[in-house]
Amino acid sequence: MKILIVEDEKQLSDNIVKFLAADNYLCEQTFTASDALMRVSVYDYDCVLLDLMLPDGSGLDVLRRLKKRKPDTGVIIVSAKDSIDDKIEGLQIGADDYISKPYNLSELKIRIFALMRRRYSKGNNRLVSSNVEVDMQSKTVIVDGQAVMLTKTEYDLLVFMICNRNKVVSKTAIAEHIVGEIADLMDNFNVVFTHIKNLKKKLEATGCRDRIKTLYGTGYKWIE
Amino acid sequence: MKHLSLTLAAVMLLCAPVFYFLTTRFYAEDLIDVVEDYRMTGKIEDDLDLEQDVIEGMMLQYILIASVISVTVFFTTRRLTKRLWKTFDDTLGKIEHFKLGKDKIPEFAHTDIREFARLNETLAKLLHRNIDSYKIQKEFTENASHELQTPIAIIRADLDMLLQEDLNARELKIVDNMYDVTRRLEQLNHSLLLLAKIENSQYEEKEHIVLHDFIQMLLPEYAKIYTNSITLTSCNGLDISANKALLETLVNNLAINALRNTTAGIPVEMSINRKTLSISNMSETGGLDRKTLFSRFNNRTCNKSGNGLGLAIVKQICDYYGWDITYTYDKGRHTFTVAFGQDTNKKALTCDKGKGFRL
Numbered sequence: 001m002k003i004l005i006v007e008d009e010k011q012l013s014d015n016i017v018k019f020l021a022a023d024n025y026l027c028e029q030t031f032t033a034s035d036a037l038m039r040v041s042v043y044d045y046d047c048v049l050l051d052l053m054l055p056d057g058s059g060l061d062v063l064r065r066l067k068k069r070k071p072d073t074g075v076i077i078v079s080a081k082d083s084i085d086d087k088i089e090g091l092q093i094g095a096d097d098y099i100s101k102p103y104n105l106s107e108l109k110i111r112i113f114a115l116m117r118r119r120y121s122k123g124n125n126r127l128v129s130s131n132v133e134v135d136m137q138s139k140t141v142i143v144d145g146q147a148v149m150l151t152k153t154e155y156d157l158l159v160f161m162i163c164n165r166n167k168v169v170s171k172t173a174i175a176e177h178i179v180g181e182i183a184d185l186m187d188n189f190n191v192v193f194t195h196i197k198n199l200k201k202k203l204e205a206t207g208c209r210d211r212i213k214t215l216y217g218t219g220y221k222w223i224e
Numbered sequence: 225m226k227h228l229s230l231t232l233a234a235v236m237l238l239c240a241p242v243f244y245f246l247t248t249r250f251y252a253e254d255l256i257d258v259v260e261d262y263r264m265t266g267k268i269e270d271d272l273d274l275e276q277d278v279i280e281g282m283m284l285q286y287i288l289i290a291s292v293i294s295v296t297v298f299f300t301t302r303r304l305t306k307r308l309w310k311t312f313d314d315t316l317g318k319i320e321h322f323k324l325g326k327d328k329i330p331e332f333a334h335t336d337i338r339e340f341a342r343l344n345e346t347l348a349k350l351l352h353r354n355i356d357s358y359k360i361q362k363e364f365t366e367n368a369s370h371e372l373q374t375p376i377a378i379i380r381a382d383l384d385m386l387l388q389e390d391l392n393a394r395e396l397k398i399v400d401n402m403y404d405v406t407r408r409l410e411q412l413n414h415s416l417l418l419l420a421k422i423e424n425s426q427y428e429e430k431e432h433i434v435l436h437d438f439i440q441m442l443l444p445e446y447a448k449i450y451t452n453s454i455t456l457t458s459c460n461g462l463d464i465s466a467n468k469a470l471l472e473t474l475v476n477n478l479a480i481n482a483l484r485n486t487t488a489g490i491p492v493e494m495s496i497n498r499k500t501l502s503i504s505n506m507s508e509t510g511g512l513d514r515k516t517l518f519s520r521f522n523n524r525t526c527n528k529s530g531n532g533l534g535l536a537i538v539k540q541i542c543d544y545y546g547w548d549i550t551y552t553y554d555k556g557r558h559t560f561t562v563a564f565g566q567d568t569n570k571k572a573l574t575c576d577k578g579k580g581f582r583l
Contacts (some may be wrong), residue, residue: 009374015381019388080373084469102377102410105384168387172403182445184411185480191449216393218400 001116002026004045006036006062007078008055016049019105020112022166033057040066040073046120047074047112050095052086060089067094074115078103104173106164113163129162129224132208143206153178154199161212161222168219189217196220228300235296239288246284311335315344322351324358325423362423369417376413379406408531415533418473419520422540427467434463435496442475450483458496464564466545474541477534478503478560485509485558504559511553518549 001024007013008031017027028045030036033054040048040062048066052059059077066073077090077098087098096115099108117125117136125137133142139155141148150158160177161169171192176183179191200212213221248256254277262268311333318330329351332344383402391399421427436458443454464471482492486505494503518539521532538560542549548563 009378012374012378012381015378015385018385019381080370101373102380102406105381170384170387170403172407173384179448180445182449182476184414185476186449187484215387215391216396216400218396218403219387 001046002028002044003112004036004039004043004048005029006031006033006049006054006059007051008032008053016105016108019167020109023109025112031055033059033062036062037065041069044070045073047076047115049076049078049108049112051078051101052090053080060086060093063090063093063095072119074119076108076111076115104170104176106160106167106169106173107177109167110160110163110177127159127162129165129211129222132158132162132203132211134159134162143203143208146206148202148206150199150202153195154202157195157199161220165222165224168215168221170219171217174220193217228297228304231300232293232296235292239292243285243288246288247281308337311337311340312343315340315347319347319351324354325362329355362420365416365420366424369413369420372409372413376406376410412531412533415531415537418537419533419540422470422537422544425544427470427544429467430465431468432463432465433468433471434461435501436462438471439475439494439496439501442472442479446479446483450480452483452486452488453491454479454483454494455491456494456496459498462496462498462501462564470541470544474538474562475501477538478562481534482558482560500561500563502559502561504557506556507558508556512551512558514551517551 003020003025005013005016005027007016007029010029010031013029013031017029020027028039028043030039031054033056036048036050036054036059050059050063054062063075063077066075071094075095075097077087077095078101079086079090079098080101087100090098096118097111099111125135127134127136131144134140134155135142136159141150141155141158156178157174160174171189172183174192174196175186175189178195179186196212196214203209203211211223213223215221254274258268314333318332321327322330329348332348335341335344379402383399383406386399436456439456443456446454479492479494482503482505485507486492487507490506492503492505494501518535520536539549541547542562546565548565550561550563552559552561
């Protein structure tokens with residue numbers, strides 16, 4: 001999978017590359033709108049991660065040109081949390097998804113995963129991690145051939161964990177993923193602890209042990 | 225002065241016939257008789273008291289002249305002062321009604337009076353400077369918050385990377401703290417930006433919102449993060465016109481504030497009445513200080529978890545729409561009531577009290 005990262009902050013861009021590199025994503029970086037335009041017209045990408053605030057122009061212009069020439073490219077726009085108008089305009093032009101800055105890398109990863117799945121899976125809707133199998137079409141989870149009944153939140157959590165397999169995801173990232181924007185108003189992470197606990201319990205009941213490793217209440221890791 | 229003397233001359237001139245009439249018909253009448261008698265008979269009567277006539281005449285003249293002058297002076301000065309202070313009154317009225325951040329600089333009337341012209345000029349300059357610094361301050365908050373978002377994003381990504389390293393318990397604790405602080409920073413930044421944007425009137429888009437349905441939609445969100453429940457009683461039909469994002473922030477902040485502070489197990493009560501929305505919770509803390517309740521960063525004694533901006537934002541949103549927010553305390557029950565102004569539509573007046581919703 002080839003991904004173009006259009007982000008003017010080099011440090012942030014580097015971290016995205018490092019975080020995604022482990023999953024066979026081939027990342028290219030560009031820091032300006034003009035360079036991004038040049039690249040998207042010359043090369044083909046599966047996904048473009050597009051920051052809307054670039055030093056030499058708006059990401060929306062890049063998006064417009066890109067969608068005109070190569071409408072099939074998947075685009076995730078990155079915008080500041082408060083600029084709802086930009087988000088809406090981006091989606092109208094043809095972006096597939098948006099993510100608000102500041103975001104967690106693990107959240108970014110699942111967004112890219114979801115986009116790739118929608119665009120390229122062609123009927124293959126299964127997410128597999130050793131003996132755990134998730135059918136993303138029917139939203140069912142099967143461990144060693146045995147169905148596990150999960151609540152919606154637990155299911156979301158499981159997909160999030162598996163998608164970020166072998167990576168530590170922070171509890172902040174989990175919170176934001178499972179409760180959405182209201183996570184801003186949370187006082188504590190009891191929600192995360194509870195859901196992780198319940199998910200672990202349900203998985204253990206089917207014999208799927210020690211998949212989720214807890215790191216002192218700071219983060220969690222799905223071990224494959 | 226010119227006005228005064230001109231008016232005086234004119235009045236005196238107009239009064240001349242009266243003077244003439246009085247002189248000839250009243251105190252000089254004896255004198256005329258004497259002259260006429262003398263002409264006819266050639267002798268003068270003895271029993272004439274001319275002295276008394278002269279005194280009376282002089283008194284009369286004096287009184288008359290004095291009253292004409294004072295009446296003229298009185299009316300001219302009154303008219304003059306009115307005209308003189310008209311520009312001043314005009315200026316005063318304009319600055320009395322001037323609101324920083326809402327109005328443009330008023331156009332002061334032109335005046336020939338040098339002092340007032342100077343006053344107007346100085347005032348205009350002063351207002352200009354005020355508006356400029358107000359604008360700069362507002363823009364600064366907004367820009368600063370915007371600019372802060374990128375470094376925060378970088379820190380977050382760095383922390384995500386750091387978390388992938390093989391950290392021991394002590395190090396993880398530090399990373400955890402840093403996550404917490406970054407989150408707080410983010411929330412603070414977000415709140416400041418929101419305040420700045422409301423002040424800069426960037427939420428002009430309005431729509432009609434049925435309050436009951438709107439809150440009903442938000443309740444499950446709160447249930448995700450708080451175990452305490454909210455009961456919503458409503459007399460249907462209160463529909464208000466507001467910006468959706470702002471209204472959501474308003475309800476969120478009030479609801480979360482109540483959920484945070486309510487005694488565990490006692491549900492927070494929300495009720496929508498004909499023109500008001502009230503949210504109340506029970507808490508062991510005594511009544512809150514009304515003076516500082518809605519000011520920024522001032523109200524953190526009872527509420528350690530918030531960033532001290534929640535109620536300030538609520539107040540700002542209410543001010544923006546001209547709604548009224550009040551706080552009452554009664555035996556452990558804290559109630560915030562938002563009274564929606566003229567924007568509300570009173571569709572349904574029948575209150576269906578029995579209709580309650582429970583999460």
